[in-house]
Amino acid sequence: MTEDLFAELPGGTTICHRVEGPADGPALLLVAGLGLDLTSWPRRMVDGFTGRGLRVITLDNRDTGRSTRVRARPPGMLRQLLARPVPGAYDLGDMAADVDGLLGHLGAGPVHVLGMSMGGMIAQTLAARHPARVATLTSVFSTTGDRRVGQPARSTLLRMAKRPARTAEEAVERHLSLLRHIGSTTDFPPDVALERAWVTGVWDRAEGRPNPAGVARQIGAIQASGDRTAELRSITAPTLVIHGDTDRMVHPSGGRATAAAIPGARHVEIAGMRHHFAPGVIDRVVDLTADHITATAGVRE
Template sequence: MSAEHTESPEHTENEAADPGPAPAPAEASGDRFADLPGGIRICYRVDGPADGTPLLLVAGLALDLTSWPQRMVQGFVDRGFRVIRFDNRDAGRSTRMAAPPPGRLRQLLARPRTDAYDLADMAADTRGLLDHLGVDRVHLVGMSMGGMIAQTLAARHPDRAATLTSIFSTTGNRRVGQPATSTLIRMARPAARTAEESVERHLSLLAHIGSAVHPPDEQLERTWARAVWDRRGGPRSGAEVARQVGAIQASGDRTAQVRRITVPTLVVHGDTDPMVHPSGGRATARAIPGARHVLVPGMRHHLAPGVLDHLVDLTTGLARTERVKSESRES
């Protein structure tokens, strides 16, 4: 999760729907689109060999598909995976929903609108993308809200998941995984209105949720934040972020659902995460039968260069273990 991508400005429930993204620049030529039966258009990219083992990356709150560091994507490709990543609805170049966003008071009280979409709807989008690509089973990797979506897909459609890796995510139980007050204050600032302000907001929040043990590459982050601004065509109203927050809140406590997950699962969390408290990772691992819980010392709420290779190795190890078990069952 990054700074400019977690802001939720003041707005009312009567605020007009977003006008939609401006045309993407030429740099977004790797983007492809899937038109799903429900009318949602999902933007996605695929990296790696066509015959590689499918692995799906599910991004967090308000983050687009480029939020997965290229070093991480390439790490999976080098290990033989066909890597699929996409923009969730209300992010990047995917469909911006027409429903009014929840107001600030509703968000603070966790009282979602009755017409809010939820994580099950977002998991259905994910499943629809897999159908579009002709992928039956996939190794699921989700971070933060993306971890919640991946959990939902694995619980509801276990036949579509080979393994699940949930990174700094939680169960929806409000007694665990809550952001620090200092993080909520930073998230409440109005959305940036210029590219320069957007970049500085990103770096400012990253200084808070990032790690001194595993520091970010500031120049890389600055370049990425500007590219995200250009890719989406400029400023956003903040309504799309609020709707995604509403989706999380509309889904409530998913612990009972998470307990139904049967695929091999890895739960990864940093030990000092100020965005999703480490208790969220512990609760997730406790709920999923047989899940492995890995607490990474010094990691916070950022995919920093210093943790990427470790995350790739952990996920790859899980996938290899599942493959061996599948082959032994078939023999």
């Protein structure tokens, strides 16, 4: 298994991360979504990227996995529903600064960045505020923060509002239930055995200590950041936006708005894809991202 490494950042945050692939390959940073740790990137996807000669960096965002769990009070359910973050809470800019700090710790120059969902928002913010760090940007099933686009379906919100799991098996069943809703059961069905093994691994990696307060704080970070459309217009990194046309977690309008806001962005909408990297779609995402990197080689490096 790839080793967990730890970067102690100047502000006191510790970021757990992994690095794999050819030592001399161009670096590709993968930024995961809401409440997801670095193991959420499917092995087939990571192997696909390393097989294309890329050196892959994955990380646990703050309040996720083995990175720092923030002690600040999380927003309650009412605040989340009303989009009223706790005063003084961290935002996406702080999470992007964590990524910038990690890249500094690794001595990385401009890297290629792929972010999914909330990770796409962090990646967008990194590209806008720390442009020297980003060679290319790929934003997958993400959005701009404009509340008129990219909103989850009401049915999705109701499923996410359930109390946290108390056992590993309950966590597995909760995940599979949500996946039946936000994933594609027809065009790109999940591998249930792989999903079970992944959730069990996440539970064990967290030593059976789920962090619902961390998820709430990350939701607060998204809401505290507001509409980032104007900031996205400042991004200069060559950008690819990928989204599914039936996404129930982040409505496809979020991907369209992201591509419209970032100058020169290419937008690819995959028919039948929802909010999940199922086996049937992974190779397409790997090829699109790797080809994007290859096509823009030398533009920012």
